[in-house]
Amino acid sequence: EAQVTQNPRYLITVTGKKLTVTCSQNMNHEYMSWYRQDPGLGLRQIYYSMNVEVTDKGDVPEGYKVSRKEKRNFPLILESPSPNQTSLYFCASTTIGGEQYFGPGTRLTVT
Amino acid sequence: AQSVAQPEDQVNVAEGNPLTVKCTYSVSGNPYLFWYVQYPNRGLQFLLKYITGDNLVKGSYGFEAEFNKSQTSFHLKKPSALVSDSALYFCAVSPLSGNTGKLIFGQGTTLQVKP
Numbered sequence: 001e002a003q004v005t006q007n008p009r010y011l012i013t014v015t016g017k018k019l020t021v022t023c024s025q026n027m028n029h030e031y032m033s034w035y036r037q038d039p040g041l042g043l044r045q046i047y048y049s050m051n052v053e054v055t056d057k058g059d060v061p062e063g064y065k066v067s068r069k070e071k072r073n074f075p076l077i078l079e080s081p082s083p084n085q086t087s088l089y090f091c092a093s094t095t096i097g098g099e100q101y102f103g104p105g106t107r108l109t110v111t
Numbered sequence: 112a113q114s115v116a117q118p119e120d121q122v123n124v125a126e127g128n129p130l131t132v133k134c135t136y137s138v139s140g141n142p143y144l145f146w147y148v149q150y151p152n153r154g155l156q157f158l159l160k161y162i163t164g165d166n167l168v169k170g171s172y173g174f175e176a177e178f179n180k181s182q183t184s185f186h187l188k189k190p191s192a193l194v195s196d197s198a199l200y201f202c203a204v205s206p207l208s209g210n211t212g213k214l215i216f217g218q219g220t221t222l223q224v225k226p
Contacts, residue, residue: 035216042117042201043203045214059215097162098143098205099145100145100155102147102154104153104154
């Protein structure tokens with residue numbers, strides 16, 4: 001089954017404690033992205049990747065890092081999380097035609 | 112600045128009536144245009160897209176969307192709404208010509224279909 005998986009699905013952490021949210025796709029897509037969803041703001045793109053070792057900033061990259069060492073994986077790293085990064089995060093994988101397949105989401109709370 | 116606007120936070124419609132969810136955009140070039148749907152407590156699903164060609168595009172679950180270049184709009188429509196269509200709908204635009212991976216979303220419109 002074609003899918004995008006994210007882990008963990010729920011995470012509660014404290015300010016400053018580094019964390020990584022993993023994302024993996026099994027569709028051999030070249031493009032992958034990370035978004036955060038906040039009420040009233042829709043989805044905002046954090047980072048995207050066009051292929052292995054090729055990444056670019058989205059609209060809200062501050063406080064986040066990504067890496068793309070393998071085609072299937074695109075982890076999101078928060079090196080020093082802050083409360084304003086409390087949000088619902090989605091990973092997505094993009095087809096050649098531009099349609100995005102989204103993961104189930106990770107709900108992050110930073111206290 | 113490049114942007115996507117969904118002017119209505121919520122749209123209410125009775126089951127069986129036609130529905131329209133509005134989207135306008137402000138980007139340069141010939142963007143790709145998309146609609147996605149998010150059902151409660153679930154991820155987002157692709158509904159339809161416009162790249163080029165016929166201004167009326169058809170998608171999943173009976174939805175269609177009309178591209179209007181002069182008005183820079185891409186409104187989502189359905190001739191007869193179902194209660195099960197109640198969800199959060201997002202318009203999205205790829206701001207450069209072609210598939211670049213960059214995507215700008217609108218803020219979302221909640222569709223409420225009442226029996």
